[in-house]
Amino acid sequence: MRALTFQGIKDVACTEAPDPTLEQPTDAIVRVELSAICGSDLHVYRGAEAGLDPGTVLGHEFAGEVLEVGSAVEGIAPGDRVVAPFSTSCGACPACERGLSSRCEVGQLFGWVEGGQGLHGGQAELVRVPLAGTSLVKVKDGRDPAALFAGDVMSTGMYLAALGGVGPGDRVAVIGCGPVGLMAVVAALDMGAAEVFALDLLEDRLELARSFGATPVQASDPAQLPAAVDASLEAVGSPSSTRLAFELLRPGGTLAAAGVHVEPQLAFSPGEAYDKNLTYRAGRSPARSLLEPALELAARSGVDRIVSHRIPLAEAAHGYRIFDGRLDGATKVLLEP
Ligand SMILES: [Zn+2]
Numbered sequence: 001m002r003a004l005t006f007q008g009i010k011d012v013a014c015t016e017a018p019d020p021t022l023e024q025p026t027d028a029i030v031r032v033e034l035s036a037i038c039g040s041d042l043h044v045y046r047g048a049e050a051g052l053d054p055g056t057v058l059g060h061e062f063a064g065e066v067l068e069v070g071s072a073v074e075g076i077a078p079g080d081r082v083v084a085p086f087s088t089s090c091g092a093c094p095a096c097e098r099g100l101s102s103r104c105e106v107g108q109l110f111g112w113v114e115g116g117q118g119l120h121g122g123q124a125e126l127v128r129v130p131l132a133g134t135s136l137v138k139v140k141d142g143r144d145p146a147a148l149f150a151g152d153v154m155s156t157g158m159y160l161a162a163l164g165g166v167g168p169g170d171r172v173a174v175i176g177c178g179p180v181g182l183m184a185v186v187a188a189l190d191m192g193a194a195e196v197f198a199l200d201l202l203e204d205r206l207e208l209a210r211s212f213g214a215t216p217v218q219a220s221d222p223a224q225l226p227a228a229v230d231a232s233l234e235a236v237g238s239p240s241s242t243r244l245a246f247e248l249l250r251p252g253g254t255l256a257a258a259g260v261h262v263e264p265q266l267a268f269s270p271g272e273a274y275d276k277n278l279t280y281r282a283g284r285s286p287a288r289s290l291l292e293p294a295l296e297l298a299a300r301s302g303v304d305r306i307v308s309h310r311i312p313l314a315e316a317a318h319g320y321r322i323f324d325g326r327l328d329g330a331t332k333v334l335l336e337p
């Protein structure tokens, strides 16, 4: 099959890769109809997260058609259209039962193979899905971007708003208007926020945030910054955005972070946290646990407007370059096998 594989830092290529096969009775093979490049793929691309084997098939956002299932797979059959969350989960361990599928005891992240162990990703023609019956969710159309987004950016945006404790009447700041930040805008307004300030440096992303109902804020202009918000939803994953999120909060406010962080320390001190009576919540979104409500919210929110590019899988390396460099208005790049 053809697949987008990691070769080294800032080096990805569409290459031939072995067709995946059923390895466990709980596996399924999915023929990918639509996949996407995620901001967290860029951490790997840029070398901010290291350890990936060269030749790893990248990507954890995909939807498509079930081709084949193992003998122990229940609820999913060949011909079904499905979306995958970005990691697999068993549905039965304590983490899964608590609604924290992202910390499933036997779950694996798609697109991460290290030392020969792990799971290839979905930026490919075919992908093997372990724990298929408890990981995949049926959708009407494997080519629908809204369904695809439920598996990661929509569920992550919802989780971010939930971590922030967003409720009716709240004033909320969203730091970073990439796909997850934009989905957090949608989720926060859906949860009853009175006003959502959307901060970014790029005017086209601020325009998208406005289209979803946010108040756009040019983050480089101190005069535009809101003050004393109830919740700051940090969707960038950098120390400077965490610092900004901290400074915008009222005393007793909540700082929530659902992007991938790789720095060793927080951007505020214990003393500053004490002086603000801060609540800080962070972590990887339990995409499977949130997938059904994410499908529902995505379907009625017009989220496909964040798609800036649809390109053939064969040209995926170009997709990484423009998304990495924020070139050509790249906000969300979809890949079509
Ligand atoms: Zn992702």
Ligand SMILES: [Zn+2]
Binding pocket: 089, 090, 091, 092, 093, 094, 095, 096, 097, 103, 104, 105, 106, 107
């Ligand atoms: Zn589990």
